[in-house]
Structure formats: C-alpha cells, structure tokens
Amino acid sequence: MFFGKLLPREGNFFELFNQHGTHISEGARAFLAMLQNYRDETRRGQYHLEVDTAEKKADKITAEVNRLLHKTFITPIDRDQIHGLINAMDDILDLLQDSAEVMQLYDLKIVNEDVVRLGEISTRCCERVQHVVTLLPKLSDPPVAEAALKTCQEIDQLESDADREMRSAMSRLFRDNIEVRELIKLKAVYEHLESISDRCQDVANVIEGIVLENS
Template identity: 50%
Template sequence: MFGRLMPTEGKFFELFNQHAELCVKGSKEMVALMTNFDDLEIRVHAIESIEKQADTVTYNTIELLHKTFITPLDRDDIHKLITRMDDILDLLEDAGQTISLYDIREITPEAKRLAELCLGCAEKVKAAVALLHNMDNSREILALCEEIDRLESDADHVMRAAMSKLFRDEPDVRNLIKLKAIYEILETVTDRCEDVANIIEGIIVENA
C-alpha cells in the first residue's frame, strides 16, 4: 500500500528534499562565516535569506498537508519532520545574528569545529531524506541516522571541552558570556538534527 501511494503524493518528498538542501546551504554559510570574519555581514545575510526560503518550504508543506486527503506518510510524522528540519535553520540564523549583534571579533577553534559538525549533520540529514521515498532504502537510511547520532555525540564532547576551557582560561566575563551563547546554539543545531534522525527512524519502523 505504501508503495502504491508514492507516485501520487511525491510532492511531499520533493519539499523535504528542498528543505534539506537549504539546511546544508545554511550550514555551509555558517562554516564559511567561522572561517573568515571579513565577510561576517554578508554571511549572516545569506543565512537569513536561506532561512526565509526554508520557511516558505515549511509553509508549503503544511499547506499541502491540509489539502491532501491521503498522505504517503503519517500526517503527524510529516508535520514533525518538516518543523524539526525548520528548527535547524532557525538556530543557524540565531547563531549568525548572535555573532553579529554581540560584536564578536574573533572566533575560537571550538566554535568552528561545532559549525563543521552542524554541516556534517545537515549533510547526513539531506542524504537520509533523499532516500525516504522508498522503504527499500531503509537499511541505508538507518545507517545515516546512526551517523547523525554519532556526530551529535561528537558535538556534545566538543562543547563540554569548549566550556571547560572557556571558564578556565577566558579572563573577560563579557567575552565568556558571548562565546558560551554561541557554543550552546551550535550544539543545539546538532540536537535538532538528531531529532530529525529520530523521526526518520520512527517512519522506517512504521512503514518498512
């Protein structure tokens, strides 16, 4: 039954793929921002633009959900998946705006590493979502979800080490507060990617 519905309701999967691609684009902009502060405002603006595009995809998905009588996945799963994916870009936008508003002049290697882990997670999310239209891909999808879990765990370790170093070595309290906020936002991006992976794993269990 699941397979028969696919051709008529493929639009949902197209929208998921569009959003996942935007998550990767936003993450790449964040890594670029962390690599070169000379382009800070350009990168922040780019992330904001990508986030707005993602909002449109999210809106279109939910609108389609309301208009579609029979959906290829559970309605609640569709809603949870697209909104959790949207959370990823909301947080990337928050990170960029926070760096700009806090007037941070120099980023740490730990913050850059967290941004790289965000990108790694987003790329795995994109890969998993791209396979979701066919439950014959379930084994590969689950392997990608495990990779997301591993990357999120890596981000936890990086943040704990970064916080320890920050409270131990940073003499400027204001700078400590600023960097702490950046670390927490970026680590939360990986948490939201893990949430997406958990939703996808649930979809596989229900439909494979």
C-alpha cells in the same frame, strides 16, 4: 500502498522535503564559511545574508507542506510524521540563523578554534540530514531503509561528538583567563552551536520512527 505516489494535484511531499534539505545544507555551509572568514567583515556579512536567505526559502517550503497537509486526503506517510519532520527540519535552519544573529547582537569580534570545530560538526550533521531525506521515497526497499537507519546513526554520533566538543570548549573557557563579557558571549555561542546538532538528531529520530513503523 505506503509509499505510493500522490496525485499530481496533491503535490509531492518528498520533493518538498528534498528542497528543504538542500536549503539546510546551503545554510549550514554558509554559516561555516562565515565562521571561517569571521575576521573579514565584508565576507562575514555576505555569508550571514546567505544563511538568512536559506532560512527564508525553507520557511516557504514549510508553509507549503503544512498547506498541502490540509488539502491532501491521502499522504505517502503518516500525517503526524510529515508535520513532525518538516517542523524538525525547519528548526535546524531557525537555529543556524539564530546562531548567526547572536554572534552579531553580542558583537563578537573574533571566533576561536572551538567555535569553528562546533560549526564543522554542525555542518556535517546538516549534510547527513539532507542525505537521509533523499532516501524517504524509496524506504520500501530494504537496502534503502537500512541506509537510512545507518545515516540516522551517523547523525546521532555527530550529536555526541558535538556534546563532547562543547564540554571541552566550556572547560577551556572557564580555565583560561578570559574577560567576563567575552566569556558570557562565547558560552552562549557554544550552546547555540551544540543545539544545532540536537535539532538534527530530532530529524533523525523522526525518520527512524518512519522506517521502523512502516518497514
């Protein structure tokens, strides 16, 4: 059966997806808290560390999923879909970590409202990713499949919101009288933050494919 349970010795892909989704939300919330408390260097460092911790935990889960793929003969969904989904999810946390690193490496002293707004959109996107992943084991139930598609549409909308916010932020950045080095730093940060929602959309696209191909 398409969504039949794996034998115990084969592990549980859906549970691993859930764990990874939890780390995505944890990392996103820590990243947003870092932005909201950016002026406080101690708290900034604490939240940055939480992002790194979430990313490392998620990496272990990604490795475990890929290991199970090599050992498991029968999988609950297509092997390529499992591989594509876990890697797309992993890309989200990698980018959250990269964004935090860029801000540190560029020695960004303060963050403006545009950075915080993009961070808020990214966090909402990540939380919707966590939610839609929890629906995977029950996609054979039509109302659940419909809820999954609706959540994917919400992620798509948030990605569009991030695009618009970045364009507005870029426009303000080049209109305002900002020192060139700070302009370059902020431009890079904007682009990283907008890309987080792109990676969330990648996850949504994979899950939409799983729903539509197997419903």
